[in-house]
Amino acid sequence: MNEEALDLLFQAGRIAARVKERIYSLVKEGVKLVEVCEAVEMMIESEGGKPAFPCNVCVDEVAAHYSPLPDDQSTIPPNALVKVDLGVHIDGYIVDTAISVSLSKEKQPLVAAAEEALRAAVKFIKAGTRLGEIGAVIQSTIQKAGFKPIKNLTGHEISRYNLHGGASIPNIAIPDIRRVAKGAVYAIEPFVSFANAAGEVVNADASTIFRLDVKKVPMAKLKLDEKALVEYIDENFKGLPYSPRWLRASKVPDPLGVHERLVKTGRIHKYPVLVEKRRQPVAQAECTVYVEENGCRVLT
Ligand code: MN
Ligand code: MN
Numbered sequence: 001m002n003e004e005a006l007d008l009l010f011q012a013g014r015i016a017a018r019v020k021e022r023i024y025s026l027v028k029e030g031v032k033l034v035e036v037c038e039a040v041e042m043m044i045e046s047e048g049g050k051p052a053f054p055c056n057v058c059v060d061e062v063a064a065h066y067s068p069l070p071d072d073q074s075t076i077p078p079n080a081l082v083k084v085d086l087g088v089h090i091d092g093y094i095v096d097t098a099i100s101v102s103l104s105k106e107k108q109p110l111v112a113a114a115e116e117a118l119r120a121a122v123k124f125i126k127a128g129t130r131l132g133e134i135g136a137v138i139q140s141t142i143q144k145a146g147f148k149p150i151k152n153l154t155g156h157e158i159s160r161y162n163l164h165g166g167a168s169i170p171n172i173a174i175p176d177i178r179r180v181a182k183g184a185v186y187a188i189e190p191f192v193s194f195a196n197a198a199g200e201v202v203n204a205d206a207s208t209i210f211r212l213d214v215k216k217v218p219m220a221k222l223k224l225d226e227k228a229l230v231e232y233i234d235e236n237f238k239g240l241p242y243s244p245r246w247l248r249a250s251k252v253p254d255p256l257g258v259h260e261r262l263v264k265t266g267r268i269h270k271y272p273v274l275v276e277k278r279r280q281p282v283a284q285a286e287c288t289v290y291v292e293e294n295g296c297r298v299l300t
Contacts (some may be wrong), residue, residue: 001183002119005093005160006090007106008090008093009093009290011048011088011090012089012090012095012185012299013088013095013299014299015044015048015088016044016049016096016299016300017097017300018043018047018098019040019043019044019047019086019088020300021101022043023084023099024099024101026039026084027074027076027084027101027103028076028103029075029077029078029080029103030075030076031076032068032072032073032074032075033057033059033066033068033072033074033076034068034072034073035101036082036084037055037057037067037068038245039170040084040086041054047076050088050092051087051088052240053087053096053163053240053241053242054067054091054096054178054208054209054243054245054246055067055084055086056084056085056086056098056209057082057083057084058082058085058282059077059081059082059083060077060080060081060274060277060281061279062151062274063191063201063274063275063276063282063283063284064083064191064201064273064284065089065208065209065271065272065273066208066273067209067243068214068243068245069208069243069244070245070248076103078103079103079104079106080102080103080104081100081101081102081107081282081283082100082102082103083098083099083100083101083105083106083282083283083284083288084098084099084100084101085097085219085284086098087163088242089161092238094158094160094161094163094240095158095187095299095300096158096163096187096286096300097187097287097288098189098269098284098285099286100114100283100284104282107281107283108195109146110147110192110193110281110282110283112145113141113142113145113147113283114142114191114192114283114284115194116140116141117137117141117142117149117171117190117285118138118188118189118286118287119188119193120138121134121137121138121141121169121190121194122188123295124137125186125289125291126180126291126292126295127179127180127291127293127294128178128179129293130178131170131174131176131177131178131179131180131231132170132175132177133173134155134169134188135169135170135171135172135173135174135176136173137173138170138171138172138188139171139173141190142192145192145203146195147193147194147195148192148194148197148199149171149172149192149198149199150171150191150192150193150197150200150276150282151170151171151172152201152284153171153191153274154168154169154171154189155168155169155170155171155187155188155286156168156169156187157184157185157186157187158185158186158187158288159170159185161239161240163240163241163277167260169186169187169189171190171191180291181291182282182291183290184288184290184291185288185290185291186288186289187287188283188286188287188288188289189286190245190284190286191282191283191284192282192283192284193276193280193281193282193283194281196278196280197214197277197282198276198277198278198280200276200277201276201282202275202277203273203274204272204273205229205272206273207246207263207270207272207273208243208271208273209241209242209243209271209273210232210240210241210242210244210259210263210268210270210271211240211241211242211268211271212233212234212237212242212267212268212269212290213239213269214230214233214234215231216260222267225252225253225254226258226267228250229247229250229258229259229262230262230267232247232250232251232255233247234267241271244259248260252277287299287300288300
């Protein structure tokens, strides 16, 4: 990355850090999930960034990929463990970060363990670190706290306009001997559940987040309104994940209906909501780092 690109990336990181600090005061029992989401997305825009994906607000056993749909009336229940995961990009230079807020004393230790595992991984990572070793550090930190990592959720390399571009950072010790490169950008994100959890997530039926790869869409086969919506999505989100909430700003008549048709016919990629297999609560901590010779710089 050249200096200009780095500058934009670091700027996105500072925006994400500022927005993240303000989430704690938003998460309260009875607040609509969509309110938290839209507040976060608006803050990102007012700070001069763009959401790199729909703000995720995941409650308890819902581990990831839940962002309220336009008609979602659900609220934060009592004693909830709430994860808020947000992405910021400037001109395609993306950062990805998340926090967990526990409204329950019993679940709070999961949050502490996720944060501790993230701190340990951040301290450990530098140019040349093996991916599997980072997973081992995360796993052992979580297990020492008496909990279990979610083995099939991982951190990930980030590249321009590509949220999951390249290698994954495991949350458990696996024999991945590939090394982290100097100058690479990684999101590190431990997920933690109780010891009696399955330690893995499974797909729920619902999907609330979508992505369009315009190169894979047979434009000639689409109806006019479908074509117009595909063009809107491509122009505005450029291959990054988006929420149907964001389609209401398009000038296409009945954008949500048209979108549903596109999804049903397989034109658009959907991300299933991910839930803990034994429905145990999950905590997450995430930051984005820029890898340097002797360590890393936390951007978010
Ligand atoms: Mn994230
Ligand atoms: Mn991530």
